[in-house]
Amino acid sequence: MSAYIISICMLAGINMVAVIGLSIFTGFTGLFSLGHAAFVGIGAYISGVLTYHEYTDFYTALIAGMAGASVASLIIGIPTLRAKLRSDYFAIAILGFGEALRVILENLDITNGARGLPGIEEKTTPGVLLFSIAAALFTARSFLKSKYGSACIAAREDSIAAEMSGINLFRTRLLSLAISAAFCGLSGGLLAHYLSFIQPVMFTLVQSTQLLAAVIAGGMGSLSGPMIASFIFIALPEALRVAQMWRLAAYGLLLVLIMVYRPQGLMGYRELTDIFKIFKSKEGKK
């Protein structure tokens, strides 16, 4: 039983790394991505193929997966972000990128096509995963506290005003996309070496929607909100043994309800630490 609980927590944790990645981009620049599962897929396939054929060891493969996802994000990010597409056009362009990538993965020999890649070594331990989550959180926080992070938030709130005060929208958004893709790639690498089997259908629009749902439900502009949401999204249905289709139907319904009733999400712009601060200040008054 405890092995079962650990496996749920592992999956939720791996998903959390990707959600932190996506919230660096979507949560803090306000641009929606319907294709981040593609970056997870790139990370999973690059690192999976590298260790499967024993080209490199596990850690080098993880880093290669992150780098590959980042480079891929530049390929789609440079033209689309430079063209300053309408935000929904951007979401669709990146969706097209993700779908095209899946078709390519399904037809490459080195990835074993649509049948998937079985027998990748199981290397993802709870220690590696905890370290990855910590690294993702630390990077995300330092990025957001940096000059670029403030620029991202300014661009999200009012892109024209931000641009007029001297922020280079293109460079800020691209940097945040590259970092976010790197963490999605890391999450993919961890997933591949945890499940020891990957398949192109694991990285489609459905998965992109799930990631986006966690970020929106948790609250755009918060890191802890999406982390809590991603944990609830993975762990709760798994623990209750809900069938996949009912789970997805519930995600869909949840997205609609959030948009209609609480578009700011669970946490809004707040972090868990902010809530602790409120408690502390109340106690102080007493």
Next chain:
Amino acid sequence: MLFLQTLVTGLSVGGIYALMAVGYSLVFSVLSFSNFAHGAVIMLGAYIGLGLAAKLNLGLGLVLSGSIAGAGIIAVLNERLAYRALRQRRAPSLYLMISAMGCSVFLENMVYATIGSRFYSFPKLFDHQVVEIAGSALSLLDLAAFGVSLISIYALHIFIMKTRMGIAIRAGVDDLTMCSLMGVNTNRLISVVFFLAGAFAGIAGIFLGIKYLVYPTMGWVTNKAYIAAVIGGLGSLPGALIGGLILGVLETFVSVYVSSIMRDVFSFTLLIILLIWLPNGLLGHEAEEKV
């Protein structure tokens, strides 16, 4: 005569793309957001048609009208429940798009959970004959799909140009707020727009179902319809028709003369290139995001 045959197949595929693209464009022209739930409405239209044809043994005409009415009502309900509150709050169009994504995921998986993931084929509604024209075999179904899409899009064009409701819709496309100040009931107008989009989804669903199969994720083909709408210019009806035909023909030629695997990669690459360099499409209006 492989060339002629490829061309006709391409046009018939393009006709179906155009039927789907019209639904996208109608909604986009009035509310300027991409209605991702359209694919799910097409899928439900196909299931309604399948139910009428297989369980009640109705003919093509009744199946088509049942599916048109059913899909139309579903589209109207979809707008009432998932978009209206957002619209009245003047939420950013992206919120509407996410809500639409949510609807699509919800409806698809409800069908999975209740009807199941089985692939169904339509019972024979009319002879799947092959006619010979100029030495090449052309399927009657392909010709019918092409013909029906042309006729129905033309009928929609007449409706929008000639009737009072059509004039109101065109005014709404121009400026919805001004339109409501002039005494048009905008909620009703938007319901009519969604009903029309749903009706076209119903027709598209039937032809998709006959040509391929009926299954819960069949609505994903609407990604292609979306590309078609972008080619023609989102929000433009003639654009949707032209875009659909161009995409259908190009795709069929790529899959016949290059490779069928490259077909989808080609379409999605085309989409990205178009969005970057020609975001307004061939016939679209200026579509800058308003400040």
